[in-house]
Amino acid sequence: MSAQMWDVVVVGGGPAGLSGALMLGRARRRVLVIDAGEPRNRFTDAMHAVLGRDGTSPAQLLADGRAEVESYGGVIRHATVSTVEHITDGFSLTLDESGADPDAEGTVLARRLLVATGSSDDLPDIPGLGDLWGRGVATCPYCDAYEVKDARIGILATGPASVMQAQLLRQWSESIIYVTHTSAAPVGEEAAGFAARGIQVAVGPVECVLAEDSRLVGVQLDGGRRIELDAIFTIPTLAPADRTLRSLGAAIVENPVGAFVQVDATGRTSIDGVWAAGNVVNPAANVPISIGAGALAGGAINHDLVLDDIARVLARSAQ
Numbered sequence: 001m002s003a004q005m006w007d008v009v010v011v012g013g014g015p016a017g018l019s020g021a022l023m024l025g026r027a028r029r030r031v032l033v034i035d036a037g038e039p040r041n042r043f044t045d046a047m048h049a050v051l052g053r054d055g056t057s058p059a060q061l062l063a064d065g066r067a068e069v070e071s072y073g074g075v076i077r078h079a080t081v082s083t084v085e086h087i088t089d090g091f092s093l094t095l096d097e098s099g100a101d102p103d104a105e106g107t108v109l110a111r112r113l114l115v116a117t118g119s120s121d122d123l124p125d126i127p128g129l130g131d132l133w134g135r136g137v138a139t140c141p142y143c144d145a146y147e148v149k150d151a152r153i154g155i156l157a158t159g160p161a162s163v164m165q166a167q168l169l170r171q172w173s174e175s176i177i178y179v180t181h182t183s184a185a186p187v188g189e190e191a192a193g194f195a196a197r198g199i200q201v202a203v204g205p206v207e208c209v210l211a212e213d214s215r216l217v218g219v220q221l222d223g224g225r226r227i228e229l230d231a232i233f234t235i236p237t238l239a240p241a242d243r244t245l246r247s248l249g250a251a252i253v254e255n256p257v258g259a260f261v262q263v264d265a266t267g268r269t270s271i272d273g274v275w276a277a278g279n280v281v282n283p284a285a286n287v288p289i290s291i292g293a294g295a296l297a298g299g300a301i302n303h304d305l306v307l308d309d310i311a312r313v314l315a316r317s318a319q
């Protein structure tokens with residue numbers, strides 16, 4: 001085997017990728033993590049609902065995770081994987097040199113791949129909204145609603161799922177206002193459900209999000225009406241960073257929020273030797289779920305490598 005052939009290359013060094021790398025490093029596998037350094041929650045200062053690390057900054061969690069991976073011999077490089085190809089007994093990955101360390105340029109080879117490249121959030125195109133993403137504008141009630149309990153919470157509707165998001169947020173505050181923006185106003189059972197729980201509705205497109213000293217203070221509707229708010233929850237379009245998986249021909253499955261690469265319970269894709277974990281394949285994954293999925297995939301990859309190690313020795317001894 002070539003000296004540059006890693007047992008596993010992990011693409012993406014967020015919670016899922018680092019967790020997989022930790023399992024593999026502890027299993028004494030040669031593991032390389034290639035990370036572009038843009039985790040999905042980089043816009044916020046504190047994570048919540050992460051047992052044992054509640055309130056920790058995402059950057060601190062990843063710094064601690066990288067140190068743990070490195071303590072078992074794992075190597076972490078700051079770079080972007082631009083292409084992945086099949087080669088005999090594994091994969092060849094090309095790294096994008098832009099913005100990377102000089103030693104991260106070039107090509108790396110791997111027997112197995114764990115893709116944990118996460119996803120990004122496409123927010124509605126409203127002036128001021130993106131500036132407050134993770135700092136007053138949020139999507140996940142379980143991550144961010146407790147911090148604004150009893151406050152004035154706006155739901156910026158983006159589609160049918162926003163109705164349930166408003167009902168969920170009502171668990172944290174009596175002051176919920178559903179802003180229709182470009183969606184239809186609730187009717188029938190949905191309108192009755194809102195009335196039953198005191199959820200107000202403001203009809204009309206949002207012209208801009210209002211801030212003072214970088215703090216959210218409300219929204220302005222088309223026509224000039226202003227609504228004072230302490231927080232906005234909205235459901236962006238989730239865009240999985242699955243280009244490398246698709247380029248290898250991974251099978252895709254449709255779910256209610258879009259098309260995602262199909263994996264089994266351990267994260268194994270339809271491509272031999274390729275696993276995927278975290279938000280790249282699971283839109284519902286938060287930090288703990290991503291950590292768990294990475295750990296499962298790491299264990300499954302090691303198991304698969306053990307079977308491959310046995311087969312290689314048997315093939316050699318049969319020669």
Ligand SMILES: Cc1cc2nc3c(=O)[nH]c(=O)nc-3n(C[C@H](O)[C@H](O)[C@H](O)COP(=O)(O)OP(=O)(O)OC[C@H]3O[C@@H](n4cnc5c(N)ncnc54)[C@H](O)[C@@H]3O)c2cc1C
Pocket residue numbers: 011012013014015016017034035036037038039040041042043044046047048049050079080081082116117118119121133134138140143144241277278279280285286287288290
């Ligand atoms: C504003 C906000 C707040 C959140 N708050 C919470 C919270 O409080 N609690 C919680 O549990 N969850 C929270 N989440 C969700 C959480 O961010 C994700 O569930 C979690 O980050 C998913 O982990 P991951 O490892 O799958 O992906 P990510 O954390 O997104 O990591 C993926 C990594 O892969 C890298 N990458 C992508 N493509 C490539 C490539 N081609 N080559 C190399 N590297 C690549 C990225 O740069 C990134 O570093 C929040 C999300 C958002 C948007």
